[in-house]
Amino acid sequence: MELLLAIVIGSLYATGLYMLLRRSVVKLIIGLGLLSNGSNLLIFTIGRLVRGRPPIVPEGESSVPSPFADPLPQALILTAIVISFGVLAFALVLIHRAYQKVGTDDLDDLKTTDM
Amino acid sequence: MRLLFPIAIPLTTAVLGLFAWRWRAVQRGLGVAGAAALLITSFELLKSVWQQGPQATWVGNWPPPFGITLIADLLSAIMVALAAVIGFAVALYSLAHVDPAREAFGYYPLLHILLMGVCGAFLTGDLFNLYVWFEVMLMASFVLLALGGERAQLEGAIKYVTLNLMASTLFLTAVGLLYGTVGTLNMADVALKIRPLASSGITTSIAFLLLTAFGIKAAIFPLFFWLPASYHTPPVAVSAVFAGLLTKVGVYALLRVFTLIFIEQERTIPTVVLALSALTMLTGVLGAVVQSEFRRILSFNIVSHIGYMILGLGLFTTAGLAGSIFYIIHHIIVITNLFLVSGLVHAVQGSFDLGRLGGLYRTHPGLAVLFLIPALSLSGVPPLSGFFAKLLLVRAGLHAEQWSIVAIALGVSLLTLLSMMKIWAEVFWKPKESDPLTEGSVASRVPPMAERAAMRSRLGLWSSAGLAVLTAMIGLGADFVLAFAEAAAEQLRHPDLYISTMLQRGHP
Amino acid sequence: MKRRRLEHSSEVHLRNAPLPALEWERASVILGVAVRALLPLLLLFSIFLLLRGHHAPGGGFIGGLVAAAAVALYALAYGATAAQQLLRLSPRGLVAAGLATALASALVGPLTGAPFLTGRWMKVGRLELGTPLLFDVGVFLVVIGVTLWIVLTLAEE
Numbered sequence: 062m063e064l065l066l067a068i069v070i071g072s073l074y075a076t077g078l079y080m081l082l083r084r085s086v087v088k089l090i091i092g093l094g095l096l097s098n099g100s101n102l103l104i105f106t107i108g109r110l111v112r113g114r115p116p117i118v119p120e121g122e123s124s125v126p127s128p129f130a131d132p133l134p135q136a137l138i139l140t141a142i143v144i145s146f147g148v149l150a151f152a153l154v155l156i157h158r159a160y161q162k163v164g165t166d167d168l169d170d171l172k173t174t175d176m
Numbered sequence: 177m178r179l180l181f182p183i184a185i186p187l188t189t190a191v192l193g194l195f196a197w198r199w200r201a202v203q204r205g206l207g208v209a210g211a212a213a214l215l216i217t218s219f220e221l222l223k224s225v226w227q228q229g230p231q232a233t234w235v236g237n238w239p240p241p242f243g244i245t246l247i248a249d250l251l252s253a254i255m256v257a258l259a260a261v262i263g264f265a266v267a268l269y270s271l272a273h274v275d276p277a278r279e280a281f282g283y284y285p286l287l288h289i290l291l292m293g294v295c296g297a298f299l300t301g302d303l304f305n306l307y308v309w310f311e312v313m314l315m316a317s318f319v320l321l322a323l324g325g326e327r328a329q330l331e332g333a334i335k336y337v338t339l340n341l342m343a344s345t346l347f348l349t350a351v352g353l354l355y356g357t358v359g360t361l362n363m364a365d366v367a368l369k370i371r372p373l374a375s376s377g378i379t380t381s382i383a384f385l386l387l388t389a390f391g392i393k394a395a396i397f398p399l400f401f402w403l404p405a406s407y408h409t410p411p412v413a414v415s416a417v418f419a420g421l422l423t424k425v426g427v428y429a430l431l432r433v434f435t436l437i438f439i440e441q442e443r444t445i446p447t448v449v450l451a452l453s454a455l456t457m458l459t460g461v462l463g464a465v466v467q468s469e470f471r472r473i474l475s476f477n478i479v480s481h482i483g484y485m486i487l488g489l490g491l492f493t494t495a496g497l498a499g500s501i502f503y504i505i506h507h508i509i510v511i512t513n514l515f516l517v518s519g520l521v522h523a524v525q526g527s528f529d530l531g532r533l534g535g536l537y538r539t540h541p542g543l544a545v546l547f548l549i550p551a552l553s554l555s556g557v558p559p560l561s562g563f564f565a566k567l568l569l570v571r572a573g574l575h576a577e578q579w580s581i582v583a584i585a586l587g588v589s590l591l592t593l594l595s596m597m598k599i600w601a602e603v604f605w606k607p608k609e610s611d612p613l614t615e616g617s618v619a620s621r622v623p624p625m626a627e628r629a630a631m632r633s634r635l636g637l638w639s640s641a642g643l644a645v646l647t648a649m650i651g652l653g654a655d656f657v658l659a660f661a662e663a664a665a666e667q668l669r670h671p672d673l674y675i676s677t678m679l680q681r682g683h684p
Numbered sequence: 685m686k687r688r689r690l691e692h693s694s695e696v697h698l699r700n701a702p703l704p705a706l707e708w709e710r711a712s713v714i715l716g717v718a719v720r721a722l723l724p725l726l727l728l729f730s731i732f733l734l735l736r737g738h739h740a741p742g743g744g745f746i747g748g749l750v751a752a753a754a755v756a757l758y759a760l761a762y763g764a765t766a767a768q769q770l771l772r773l774s775p776r777g778l779v780a781a782g783l784a785t786a787l788a789s790a791l792v793g794p795l796t797g798a799p800f801l802t803g804r805w806m807k808v809g810r811l812e813l814g815t816p817l818l819f820d821v822g823v824f825l826v827v828i829g830v831t832l833w834i835v836l837t838l839a840e841e
Contacts, residue, residue: 081338081342086334089338093338093341093345096341096342096345097341097345097348099345099349100345100349100352101348103352103353104348104351104352107352107355107356108355108356133355133361134352134355137304137351137352137355139745140304141307141348143745144308144311147311147315147830148318148344150831150834151315151834152318152337152341153838154834154838155318155330155333155334155337157838158322158325158330159330159331159333159334162325162327162330163327163330163331168334171331171334172331173327173328173331174328174331174335174405174406174408175404177794180800184791184800187783187787188787190783191780191783191784191787194776194779194783195777195784197776197780233799233800234799235799235800235801236800236802236803237793237798237799237802237803246800282776
């Protein structure tokens with residue numbers, strides 16, 4: 062399972078970076094989304110995968126029996142998902158506005174502020 | 177409790193501002209009142225940290241390594257105080273210089289959310305929480321940058337958003353790897369647990385991931401291109417607060433992480449940082465010298481001076497770190513002031529283009545003085561703050577026997593002077609050209625009469641003059657500021673106090 | 685963003701409000717009718733999720749997303765203006781109210797001598813009420829507000 066996820070994470074990073082390097086603004090946003098999903102999955106995998114063992118103390122005991130899922134990475138991922146949701150939504154509004162204003166989604170045409 | 181104010185006050189101000197969305201006058205009042213409250217409480221915090229040593233609070237009453245800890249050592253407290261100074265100056269300046277349309281679209285709440293993010297980043301003792309504060313800050317800055325929706329702004333914002341999101345993702349990846357390696361994200365706990373792994377491959381990878389992520393945020397050498405492409409596009413008040421605070425959060429994160437967590441024997445990272453610092457100083461200032469737009473010259477100067485700020489980290493001596501901290505204190509105030517002055521110039525003559533400006537020395541001598549003080553300070557002319565900041569770094573460099581970096585730092589400061597004198601000569605000294613072609617286009621850029629009258633309001637001048645006085649005071653009272661910087665550097669070099677404050681809980 | 689207040693009525697708003705005319709370009713009768721049935725269900729479900737989040741999977745964030753999705757569906761069927769009228773409060777007002785609620789729940793700790801955000805509980809009969817629930821309500825409102833702010837801004841263009 063870890064191996065599979067590692068491959069998935071790798072491909073997410075790779076496709077994300079590839080998309081970032083394209084000239085289309087839309088693909089840029091997709092690339093950013095893929096990258097952030099890749100890092101979320103990385104955190105998930107790195108917290109060790111445990112199946113069906115929630116970290117909840119059973120009735121009448123004082124601690125959780127030993128192999129249990131680490132709740133922290135999931136909390137981290139949730140936070141990161143919320144944040145990237147907000148940021149990507151904003152980025153979408155932004156490129157929409159930019160497209161209306163500039164009339165192109167080609168990043169090569171968006172370099173008037175670089176000179 | 178004191179530690180909460182820098183976060184709770186801007187948040188409360190922003191919430192009240194959201195409620196008072198329709199009443200612009202209320203929003204303006206809130207904007208300044210909130211900034212003033214932040215200023216007072218943050219100096220109170222600085223004073224108590226100076227007198228009683230580092231302080232921490234455990235959010236949600238969770239015991240130390242588990243919950244989020246807010247901690248203020250001297251460096252954090254200094255940074256929060258600086259953020260409050262800039263927040264107040266910019267809020268005051270905004271009253272006179274931000275247009276009503278932006279004010280009606282929540283400019284002040286956004287400004288305060290930005291301040292909250294910045295203060296939160298300075299105060300947190302948890303790496304993931306640092307990521308969250310980064311994002312809070314970035315969200316607010318994205319909107320502030322794009323607010324208004326002019327073409328240049330949108331173009332600048334796309335670059336800014338993309339590169340900063342890249343940096344956030346890298347940071348998040350590093351946080352994930354770090355959690356997988358040591359199983360904790362509390363900075364003090366990480367610092368303790370990573371010591372036995374100090375020279376393993378994974379630690380080095382994480383360190384370099386963080387260096388890249390914070391390097392993008394701080395705009396160091398190969399990663400700075402987003403900054404000059406975007407900082408000159410929004411209104412001046414926004415540029416000024418970005419210039420003063422945002423990159424410094426990146427520098428702060430570098431200082432914090434590489435003095436607390438990644439301290440290895442081989443000193444690879446300081447060596448790399450030193451090389452990057454030299455390249456950052458050089459490329460930045462060379463960019464500044466060839467530009468001919470007021471705010472772009474300043475933007476490249478930000479990049480160049482980030483090089484100085486990380487120089488001390490590269491030297492990795494107490495004197496070097498003290499120099500860096502002094503430099504940050506000096507630079508935040510000076511560069512914000514220069515941006516504010518560029519806005520005042522724009523309010524008078526309606527342009528940022530050096531070719532179109534001119535003759536201000538004759539017509540507005542006061543403005544000329546306001547420019548000259550921070551400009552000379554930035555280039556390091558005594559007795560202003562920049563001179564002592566550079567002196568400290570150069571001295572630390574000589575002590576560490578890094579001759580080449582000292583030579584570069586001195587050369588770059590001459591070039592900085594050159595770029596500042598270029599602005600001086602073009603904007604203030606040369607007589608204003610008045611060929612009909614430029615006249616026409618200037619006229620089209622100048623806002624209508626009523627607004628111009630409002631823009632001439634004295635508030636902008638006051639806030640700029642206040643910052644100029646601060647610069648001079650830091651120069652004249654250099655001993656006093658140096659004491660702070662040295663104590664802060666001492667705490668950075670010997671992080672045991674920071675670690676024990678964070679992990680040993682006293683009574684809340 | 686133009687906003688008209690509906691006349692106040694004591695009856696249930698959804699049932700008695702006049703059916704807004706379908707905008708011809710997006711008109712889908714099926715969607716329109718389905719939304720009218722789905723909307724109350726989804727809103728109820730969102731509140732269920734919010735309350736369930738207390739001890740089980742659920743919570744303010746997904747509850748808020750479900751509620752926002754319900755209103756967004758309504759906007760798809762009847763247009764952004766109608767959705768705005770359905771909301772009564774502007775999304776911005778929701779964000780402000782949510783942030784204020786969350787801030788208030790966070791400040792209960794410091795006011796009772798504990799650190800920021802400390803959970804405080806009280807018992808009302810068999811019911812345990814505490815600041816985490818209040819915080820979640822704040823999150824719920826903020827999520828609805830922010831999501832609809834974005835959706836309605838995009839939809840109005």
